[in-house]
Amino acid sequence: MSNSTGQQINITMPDMFQVYLVKGLYGAFCVSPSIVFLYINGIMLFTLRSKSVFRETPRYLLLYNLLFADTFQLAMGQLLLILSLPPVFLTQYTCAIIVLITITVTSVSPLNLAVMSLERYVAVCFPLRHSAIVTIKNTGVSIGVVWALSSINPLIRSILLVLYETFSADQIMQQFCAMDALFYSIVSQEYDKSLTAVTFTSVGIVILCSYFGVTTVARSASSDKASTTKARNTVLLHMIQLLLCLSTSLSGILMGYIYRLGTLNRTARLVVGYIFFIFVVTLPRCLSSLIYGLRDQTIRLVFLHHLRCALWTGGLSLATDKH
Structure with a gap:
């Protein structure tokens, strides 16, 4: 009996060492750029609160909400990744809280993109009524409606967790804390597919209708074509962002399909998982600040100013609000 145990240890120890080596290397490779993007997103969030013109303009408020959701989701993803590197064992209760909060924030991004597209549609198609319709209030x-709708999903998830999953509050998680580790029943999987399809189809229709409406006005406009063209490109950008959000939502399904192929060993699955995390989960959450920070002329000057101050002094310097 002791010989068989010793033989098992000799076989599994190199594999475990290789797994922890891959975790350390790829974990550092994933965390390092994410910290940089979190820093940039933080500067962008600070920028959008530093001037009254940003705080009192509806589209900048919507941008702040989108960026806050993306940054928070990125931070939660980094937290889960860091917890997966060493053998940290979480209770199912702790894991459920982290996952449900992440689910809430994840649902905000596509809904917020729909509202941003509608705002651009009203600005171009109803310019005389825009200031009356799109107010701060x-x-x-x-x-508030976006966050309320996003909160419905985790409530339903909580009910599914109690009714259909093997859940015990003080039970230790046997694997990496993630949504798939908590919600693995057929009912939860079908709900996830249905919700993803309904959400992204509905938001996609809203963005497409806004795009075609703005495009129609841009073609028939006799003046201010530059403004309408910019609005059309902005709505198109929202569609690209929606596709990136969709790729993030489908990453779990794609990873599950790859794992079910059975052709990858544990180390290879870790490598594929980290690659997915960088290009499918992390990058879409980091693009908003870079795209809007460099594309919008009003934001660009203030953003670059704060970024230079942060790089030179090691922190954000408070800018005097002249507006």
Whole structure:
């Protein structure tokens, strides 16, 4: 009996060493750029709160909400990744709280993109009524509705967790804390597929209708074509961002399909998982600040100013609000 145990240890120890080596190398490779993007996103969030012109303009408020959701989701993803590197064992209760919060914030991004597209549609198609329709109050209500709708998903998930999953609050997780580790029943999987299809189809229709509406006005406009063209490109950018959000939502399904092929060993699955994490989960969450920070002329000057101050002084320097 002791010989068989010793033989098993000799066989498994090199494999475990290789697994922990891959975790350390790829974990550092994933965490390092994410920290940089979190830093940049933080500067962008600070920028959007540093001037009254940003705080009192509806589209900048919507951008702040989108960027906050993306940054928070990126931070939670980094937390889960860091916890997966050493053998940290979480209780199912702790894991469920982290996952449910992440699910709530994840649902905000596509819904917020739909509201941003509608705002651009109203600005171009109803310019005389834009200031009356898109007010600070109405924008705040829209953001509240977005968060309220996003909160429905984790509530339903909590019910599914109690009714259909093997859940015990004080039980230790036997694997990496993730949504797939908590919700693995057929009912939860079908709900996830249905919710993803309904959400992205609905938001996609809203963005497409906004794009075609803005395009129609841009073709028929006799003046201010530059403004309408810029609005059309902005709505198109929202569609690209929606596709990136969709790729993030489908990453779990794609990873599950790859794992079920059975052709990859444990080390190879870790490598594929980290590659997915970088290009499918991390990058879409980091593009908003870079795209809008460099594309919008009003934001660009203030953003680059704060970025230079942060790089030179090691922290954000408070800019005097002249507006």
